Amino acid sequence: MWHMRCGPWRYRVERGDPIQIGESWLFPIVRIWSWRRRRARIASQSLTAQGALMESIAPMAVVLERPGERRLVPILDLTRLLLWAIGGLCLAGTLRALAARRSLHLLSRSAGGEP
Amino acid sequence: MSDIVSRFFQVFEESRASASVQAVFGPPETRGEVTVIPVAAVRYGVGFGMGANTPEGTEGAGAQGLGGGGGAGTHARPVAVIEITPTEIKVHPIIDYSRLIMAGVCALVWLTFLWSGVLKKFIASRTPAR
Numbered sequence: 001m002w003h004m005r006c007g008p009w010r011y012r013v014e015r016g017d018p019i020q021i022g023e024s025w026l027f028p029i030v031r032i033w034s035w036r037r038r039r040a041r042i043a044s045q046s047l048t049a050q051g052a053l054m055e056s057i058a059p060m061a062v063v064l065e066r067p068g069e070r071r072l073v074p075i076l077d078l079t080r081l082l083l084w085a086i087g088g089l090c091l092a093g094t095l096r097a098l099a100a101r102r103s104l105h106l107l108s109r110s111a112g113g114e115p
Numbered sequence: 116m117s118d119i120v121s122r123f124f125q126v127f128e129e130s131r132a133s134a135s136v137q138a139v140f141g142p143p144e145t146r147g148e149v150t151v152i153p154v155a156a157v158r159y160g161v162g163f164g165m166g167a168n169t170p171e172g173t174e175g176a177g178a179q180g181l182g183g184g185g186g187a188g189t190h191a192r193p194v195a196v197i198e199i200t201p202t203e204i205k206v207h208p209i210i211d212y213s214r215l216i217m218a219g220v221c222a223l224v225w226l227t228f229l230w231s232g233v234l235k236k237f238i239a240s241r242t243p244a245r
Contacts, residue, residue, distance in 0.1 A: 016136030049164035056135035090222040
């Protein structure tokens with residue numbers, strides 16, 4: 001459906017087969033990112049190592065209730081969002097603590113240098 | 116040999132890509148007028164390595180060492196449930212509280228450790244030297 005490639009990273013969005021529920025149709029949308037890396041020939045020895053990782057996430061579903069009338073249903077991954085929020089808060093707290101420590105250090109140095 | 120491994124990875128990715136939609140959106144379950152579709156986030160991983168070594172002075176048939184190994188894994192996590200009724204469509208997100216609590220506790224411990232150092236330095240700077 002839509003894809004992008006950047007080095008070992010691949011990103012694409014695909015639409016699955018429609019699911020009929022009553023008179024409505026649901027079109028699942030899946031976002032897939034994958035990573036693939038290969039290393040070969042280290043020094044004189046012949047060594048090949050490969051790794052691939054792939055993750056499929058559902059960002060939304062399209063619901064066709066009547067012909068021509070469609071609705072986007074976003075599917076939020078709240079666990080991941082909250083984990084990112086906790087990570088962001090942790091990073092902000094760490095940077096703030098480092099800045100505070102640095103300013104305290106500078107303050108003690110300037111106070112010690114006074115006659 | 117590396118071409119075979121490369122081809123193996125290509126087949127892995129292609130097969131997983133075709134199966135991913137079915138893995139992410141589960142089959143719809145209908146109970147009365149309510150239809151429920153489970154939604155998950157699926158992750159696949161595979162790694163493979165192999166090597167051949169010819170020690171110096173041992174060139175000849177049978178002197179070559181060859182070894183390899185690999186592994187693969189799959190991880191699926193429920194994300195939400197789509198509930199479809201004749202009147203409306205609802206998405207119920209599934210929150211993994213144990214994971215969130217664990218991350219929160221880790222963050223709290225880390226920040227407490229970091230800020231206690233800053234506080235100690237602050238108190239030391241305020242205390243007059245004797």
